[in-house]
Amino acid sequence: MAGPALPMDDRDGVIWYNGNLVPWREAKAHVLIHSLHYGNSVFEGERIYNGKVFKLREHSERLHKSANMLAYELPYSVEELDRATELVVKENKLDSGYVRPLAWRGAEVIGVSAIGTKVHVMIAAFPWGAYYGQKAIKLVTSRWKRPSPESSPAGSKAAGLYIICTLAKDEALAAGVQDALMHDYKGRLSEATGANLFLAINGELHTPTTETILNGITRQTVMELARKRGIKVVEREIWPDELAKASEVFLTGTAVEVQPVSAIDKQEFEVGPITQQMIADYSALVRS
Ligand SMILES: Cc1ncc(COP(=O)(O)O)c(C=O)c1O
Incomplete structure (x- = not known):
């Protein structure tokens, strides 16, 4: 805030x-x-x-x-x-x-x-306004990894799981960016500290599977909105080198809503047409 x-x-x-x-x-x-x-x-x-x-x-x-x-x-x-x-x-x-x-x-x-x-x-x-207050945010990759489902109840919104989120977020703020992107215990892309991750690749939306993340209610809503627009949504394991193929990146969450990402470490992204469509559709739906 x-x-x-x-x-x-x-x-x-x-x-x-x-x-x-x-x-x-x-x-x-x-x-x-x-x-x-x-x-x-x-x-x-x-x-x-x-x-x-x-x-x-x-x-x-x-x-x-x-x-x-x-x-x-x-x-x-x-x-x-x-x-x-x-x-x-x-x-x-x-x-x-x-x-x-x-x-x-x-x-x-x-x-x-x-x-x-x-x-x-x-x-x-x-009362609570915009989470970031910025059109597009920058992320750094965190040294903290989302644990394996054998080491934590990943689908639970449990306080204990936020220890690494708070550490990752505060390290990102200290580095001068708005948030952190976490990899999981295998090194795959997982989520930000309080929001889920989407990549636009060749006109499709790609998002990590729910093995180590919170399956956000906004994530599920945005997947539905995208499919209604005829955009193909793919849930799969995504590796960090695939960020190079993404033209757009955004986060979703109740607090962040649909939030464009302009950079992850040194990789830059545009606030492109799919992100803009999802912002518009989500904004209309929550107020309908
Ligand atoms: C770690 C984490 N991932 C994802 C989300 C997004 O979940 P939702 O869309 O249900 O708010 C949140 C926010 O609750 C979160 O804290």
Whole structure:
């Protein structure tokens, strides 16, 4: 977000917290909660357009799936999460902005095992503008690799998996570019620190398979939009030397939307017709 922002714990408004709306500054958790020590909270990121959360159902379902992949159940159904999200958006009077649901395991026990912890859920909603605030962004290749699915539950939006994303992102910012592109444990292209990757090659869209990445809801939406336009979409393993064949590169994600990439390391790309079409189609769909 551009410019100085209000601290996240010192704002007006309300947060949905375990079934109740509580004043923003009172939505607190204890220092001994299990998830703070062992990284097993799960979360979502959603965008509000014209007062409505885009693909709300899909996000609430993914929060459940993420928790299940970490071997726990949420105490609220998908339907209850949807209603709670709508309530918190309305109570905070948000016409546009971002929603951050989070589920975590409580402070009943300490130790690696989480058996015996209670599961808590909160949903916060707040204003949030463009993620990068730039027409096209530059990426550097990160030294951090997305782990093998045997080493991490890659499809889960679990806090612990973001350790390498935060390291990669902050190293990219320190290098003077906007974000990092990660390779996976085999050296294939995977994704950016909070967004999926697309390459335009000979008029087709190519995107990495979901083995080591988060299968973004925006990624799935953009693949559908491209196919509707008659653009062939290919999900496959993609190796770094193939960037030389790409005329256009863009990222997709709830926060970044459809974001053109002008360079990855020394390789440059144009903001070309496929990227522009996908920006227009996505922008129209989220506001429809
Ligand atoms: C690591 C990562 N990959 C991809 C995405 C894009 O996912 P979505 O389109 O569901 O927001 C996100 C954002 O949630 C992310 O954090």
